[in-house]
Amino acid sequence: MKKIFYYVIPLLLFFSACQKEEKKEFIGPEYKVASSGFNVVSNFSFNLSNVNFATGDQQFFKAQFNESASWTIEVKGLTSQAVKTITGLSDRVDESNSSWLGTHDDFIFFQSGEEVEATLSILGVKDPQKVNFKITNARIYPGAKEMGNGFEGWVKNSPEWWYSPYFDKSDSIFGGLVTAPKLEEKYAFKLSGIDNNNNFYIGAVRRTLPRNFLTSANKDFYVNVYAYGNGSNTSTLKISLKHDSDSKFSYGTSQGYDDKKDDAYEYSIPLNFNGWKLISVHYSAFTRTPDKDFGGSGPNIKDPGKLVFVDFALLTKTVGEKAEVVLDYPTITFEKAFMQ
Numbered sequence: 001m002k003k004i005f006y007y008v009i010p011l012l013l014f015f016s017a018c019q020k021e022e023k024k025e026f027i028g029p030e031y032k033v034a035s036s037g038f039n040v041v042s043n044f045s046f047n048l049s050n051v052n053f054a055t056g057d058q059q060f061f062k063a064q065f066n067e068s069a070s071w072t073i074e075v076k077g078l079t080s081q082a083v084k085t086i087t088g089l090s091d092r093v094d095e096s097n098s099s100w101l102g103t104h105d106d107f108i109f110f111q112s113g114e115e116v117e118a119t120l121s122i123l124g125v126k127d128p129q130k131v132n133f134k135i136t137n138a139r140i141y142p143g144a145k146e147m148g149n150g151f152e153g154w155v156k157n158s159p160e161w162w163y164s165p166y167f168d169k170s171d172s173i174f175g176g177l178v179t180a181p182k183l184e185e186k187y188a189f190k191l192s193g194i195d196n197n198n199n200f201y202i203g204a205v206r207r208t209l210p211r212n213f214l215t216s217a218n219k220d221f222y223v224n225v226y227a228y229g230n231g232s233n234t235s236t237l238k239i240s241l242k243h244d245s246d247s248k249f250s251y252g253t254s255q256g257y258d259d260k261k262d263d264a265y266e267y268s269i270p271l272n273f274n275g276w277k278l279i280s281v282h283y284s285a286f287t288r289t290p291d292k293d294f295g296g297s298g299p300n301i302k303d304p305g306k307l308v309f310v311d312f313a314l315l316t317k318t319v320g321e322k323a324e325v326v327l328d329y330p331t332i333t334f335e336k337a338f339m340q
C-alpha cells in the first residue's frame with residue numbers, strides 16, 4: 001500500500017502539471033470510442049478556403065456525427081511541416097470547439113502562402129477524413145512586427161537593422177540570413193565566426209525599436225527569441241538593451257544613443273543546448289553592463305521609454321574556437337512571456 005502511495009502521488013502531480021501546460025484545446029478529461037452504430041451525418045469541412053491570419057481571420061471546422069465520440073483534427077503545413085492539433089469530445093465539430101487562429105504546437109511556424117492539410121480522426125473509426133485549404137498570410141504574433149518580423153525583411157545597415165562583426169576580420173565572421181535552420185517563414189539570422197582579436201566578441205545583430213512602442217510606465221515586458229544552439233560550453237548569446245538614457249526627450253532616439261554616455265542592460269544565455277530553444281527574459285532580469293565603453297557610463301536609469309536598440313550578440317570564452325548561433329522570431333511581449 002505504501003508503495004502505491006509513493007507512485008500515485010508523483011503521477012498525480014505530473015498529470016496536473018501537464019494539464020496546466022497543455023495548450024491543446026482538449027474538451028474533457030475522458031475519451032469516448034465511437035460505437036458500432038457510429039455514423040458521420042455531415043462530412044468534414046472548413047469555414048475558409050483562404051485564411052488570412054495576419055488580418056485576424058480565424059479558421060474553424062465543421063462535421064456532424066450521430067453520437068458523441070472523441071475526435072482529433074491535425075492541421076499540417078505542407079511546406080513548413082508545422083502542426084496544430086485540436087481535440088474534442090462531441091457529436092459535432094463547429095466554431096465553438098475547433099476555432100484556430102494560426103498558432104502551432106511545436107517550434108515550427110505555419111507559413112504564408114502554404115497549402116495545409118487537415119485530418120479529422122475519430123476514436124474507434126477506421127478512415128480519417130482530409131480537407132485542404134490555404135494560408136494566404138500567416139499569423140503575426142504580438143510584439144513580432146516591432147522586433148522585425150522574424151528577420152524576414154533584414155537589410156544590412158538600414159535604420160531598423162544593424163549588424164556588426166566589430167573588430168574581427170569579416171572573412172572569419174558571418175552575420176546574415178540563412179534558410180536553414182529556421183522556424184518561421186523564409187529566413188533566420190545566423191551569427192558565426194572565430195574571435196581572432198581576443199575580445200570575446202564575435203558579432204551582433206541589432207534591432208531598432210519603433211518610438212512609443214515601449215513606455216516609461218510599463219516595465220512588465222519580456223524580450224523573447226528562438227535560438228539554435230550547438231551544445232557549446234564556451235559560447236554565449238548576450239541580449240543587450242541599449243537605452244538613450246540621457247535623452248532630453250521623454251523617449252530615446254537611435255541617433256542619441258552613445259556607448260560612452262548611455263546605458264546598456266544585458267542578459268547572457270549559455271549556448272550549451274542543441275537545437276532550438278525559446279528564450280524569454282523579463283526586463284527586470286537585465287543588469288547594467290560593467291563595460292564603461294559600451295553602455296556602462298550613463299546615468300544608470302532603467303527607463304524602457306528610452307530603450308532604442310535590442311542587440312543580440314555572440315560571444316565566446318575561447319580565442320580561435322568557432323562559435324555560432326541562429327536566431328528567429330524575436331518578440332517583445334507584455335505581462336507574459338511569448339506563447340506560440
Ligand SMILES: [Ca+2]
Nearest residue numbers: 150184187188
Ligand atoms: Ca524568420
Ligand SMILES: [Ca+2]
Nearest residue numbers: 244256257258
Ligand atoms: Ca544619449
